[in-house]
Amino acid sequence: MSSKLVEKGIESCRNGAFGKGVSFFTEALESDKNNVEALYNRARALSRVGKLQESLTDFKRLTEIDSSNASYIGDYAVSLHLNNENDSASLAFEKALALEPNNPYRYSSRAFFKDRIGDLEGAIADYEKAIELDPEDAIALNNKGLVEEKLGYQDKAKKSFDKSNELVGYKPENKTEPVNSPTPTDETSSKQPSRGQVIKSIFTKDGFKDFTEFSKNLFKGNRGKK
Template sequence: MDDKSHYDAGLAKVNENLFESAIEDFTKAIALNPNNPHYFNQRAVCYLNINKFDLSLFDMNKSIELDDKYAYFYSCRGFLKTKMKDMEGAIDDYEESLELDPQNDITYNNMALALESMGNMNKAQKYYKKSNEILGYDPEKRELNEEQTYMVDKEESTSETAKTEPSESKLKEHIDQVNTENEEANSEEKKKIAKEVFTKKSTFKEFLGFIKNGFKLDKDDQD
């Protein structure tokens, strides 16, 4: 097998949450081609998922060393640094990522979360606002723009909870509610959903839809 085949095999295992096995595939890909930054980044993500933060940081540093103009690498490392409680380092990486990709709503949101955790709410609100603008979400009107997935009736009554920007506290409330209503749900899947809210744009939009819908699941989701 060539390096690309090992890499593709690793990606398939990541989709199945087989992170340790995926690491083996990415390691084989790196051995055959040590100059591809994406191989290191994907292995780093696997290490992150199994809480081997030091190994993850090493690989993320290597991916940036190989390609220091790819915004996603900085965003990934910023997210890792929040897990390592290095908020200042995370903010530095998010700033670098936004310089390279100034229209990434997820990075703005993650920056806001890092600032909020440091008690800098005023600055955090600015980043939440920018994230919402890019996404097309108006927390005051509780609506998304027409081209977005979720729409809200303008005549629908608003609540104080729905007016606030997304934060980790809201995510926790959401997860607690899901835990109560679905006691037999797989716990690892819930952790994956929680992480994806802040790393995948599609899941982030679904979370915003959940907020604007008054923290109620759509009927289609309940079936």
């Protein structure tokens, strides 16, 4: 019974109905209070609907259940950061990374955190480590380019964007077009998918796994047109 409710919750979240997903996960936990899958997914979904304190409560319980689970700790770190508890978030990111030192996502997630708190050079270093571990990580390359751009490293940013574009199969119609050019018409957009659309189509192949990755909104706009 509870497993079917979890499946319904996951499907709801895949479709963007996170509030409905929370309801299914809660119902599953009422049926089986020890259903860790329901608890984990509810914690993630709660963060997406802005109920951060409730999300933190669930994540804290998860880390108490399994203190060596890097996924629990890493997502807990995200929720802590979203709740402006950055000192605690930093410690949680470090712990998750220590548990999975060869997982590129651990470096990418910490890099995004560092970017948001203003440690731009630290963010680049973490993205570079993520790319070293996974040279085909188009997301990390794009995000690194965004940080390099903030720091004024235009040549480096262009290289990062170009490599990321190459990996996802995105080919700007005019590579010399400035970033702040007028928004294309609907007719043009229908012919040439935006870089964000290309990235999103790749992200969603892994389904629910990706729905809480806080880097998912970094691809608004065509940052590859350099």
